[in-house]
Amino acid sequence: MALSPDGTRVVSGSEDSTLRLWDAMTGASIGIPMEGHPYSVTCVAFSPDGTRIVSGSYYSTLRLWDGVTGANMGILMKGHTDGVSCVAFSPDGTRIVSGSRDSTLRLWDSVTGVCIGNPIEGHSSSVTYVAFSPDGTRIVSGSEDSTLWLWDSETGVRIGSPMEGHTYGVSCVSFSPDGTRIASGSGGSTLRLWDGLASGGIKNPMKEPINLVKCATFSTDGIRSVSGSEDSTLWLWDGVTGACIGNLMKGPVNLVTCVTFSPDGTRIVSGSEDSTLQLWDGTTGASMGISMKGHTSGVSCVAFSPDGTRIVSGSRDSTLRLWDSVTGAAIGGPTPGHFAAVTCVAFSLNGIRIVSGSYDYTLRLWDDVV
Numbered sequence: 423m424a425l426s427p428d429g430t431r432v433v434s435g436s437e438d439s440t441l442r443l444w445d446a447m448t449g450a451s452i453g454i455p456m457e458g459h460p461y462s463v464t465c466v467a468f469s470p471d472g473t474r475i476v477s478g479s480y481y482s483t484l485r486l487w488d489g490v491t492g493a494n495m496g497i498l499m500k501g502h503t504d505g506v507s508c509v510a511f512s513p514d515g516t517r518i519v520s521g522s523r524d525s526t527l528r529l530w531d532s533v534t535g536v537c538i539g540n541p542i543e544g545h546s547s548s549v550t551y552v553a554f555s556p557d558g559t560r561i562v563s564g565s566e567d568s569t570l571w572l573w574d575s576e577t578g579v580r581i582g583s584p585m586e587g588h589t590y591g592v593s594c595v596s597f598s599p600d601g602t603r604i605a606s607g608s609g610g611s612t613l614r615l616w617d618g619l620a621s622g623g624i625k626n627p628m629k630e631p632i633n634l635v636k637c638a639t640f641s642t643d644g645i646r647s648v649s650g651s652e653d654s655t656l657w658l659w660d661g662v663t664g665a666c667i668g669n670l671m672k673g674p675v676n677l678v679t680c681v682t683f684s685p686d687g688t689r690i691v692s693g694s695e696d697s698t699l700q701l702w703d704g705t706t707g708a709s710m711g712i713s714m715k716g717h718t719s720g721v722s723c724v725a726f727s728p729d730g731t732r733i734v735s736g737s738r739d740s741t742l743r744l745w746d747s748v749t750g751a752a753i754g755g756p757t758p759g760h761f762a763a764v765t766c767v768a769f770s771l772n773g774i775r776i777v778s779g780s781y782d783y784t785l786r787l788w789d790d791v792v
Contacts, residue, residue, distance in 0.1 A: 478506030521549030693721030
């Protein structure tokens, strides 16, 4: 699922091989199902201007769609020899990068769909993540082979050496807002910080004894990062040096499934398999002593409203809950509607509505004052 840059449309991809475009204000479907892929849709992304959508498929192809109407643009992008696992537009919208289970990346012209250059080779296993740097000059890729690679986005040429240090597949990657650092998480009990510019070498490994890293993110200003782990702990890190800030953040009794900073970076909210959410100080990592209880199964996703006053959470109990981000008090009751686990939630840019996606193959639109 992806939200258009202006917040007016949502696109979803499904195992039934189709995409659907939705009005983010009303929840109404825009046009008919977007058909063209023969197998499951594995990834989708809007162009920065919202006029185009790219989708990747388990069948190894990508397709381009009109981002306003959902119409098939008749452009089939062939080149990978196995399923497409991840895709991203460049910040200026002129190029697309895709990663595949064939262990390669491909660069594409986002208007014509023509492949730019040869396959970008280096990984020895499935590519799990791709992203452009904020200025569009570099691409970072993570793989099940436990490495990250940095590439020149114009030529596809490798920059520096492979970023080695993880012992298991890379599970999450993020550029800092200024593009100078990269944070990555792995199943090998590590979160690592890397030079995001030229060398590709380790800037500083984050060596605290954490278990499988399930989630990680930078604060909006890029000064701090937070990671959540399978061993029920969170760690706060200096986003520049990689040093651990404060003490171990331990609150939930089960693995941490999702974590995010408030827009101003002063608070962190985490969700856990024990069905609770916890609030933390975003500067020191100290617990704020607020446990938000209401879900009856694990919390799968969480988001702050743009003004930072509210939190929405989605759960495997098939409901969403809205919370006061200062007091932790529940706002209203659970929002029934989905018939399976809620997998993703997001506020509209103006904070008026919430969109949710679920394993029941549907998206739902909610007023955030439910």
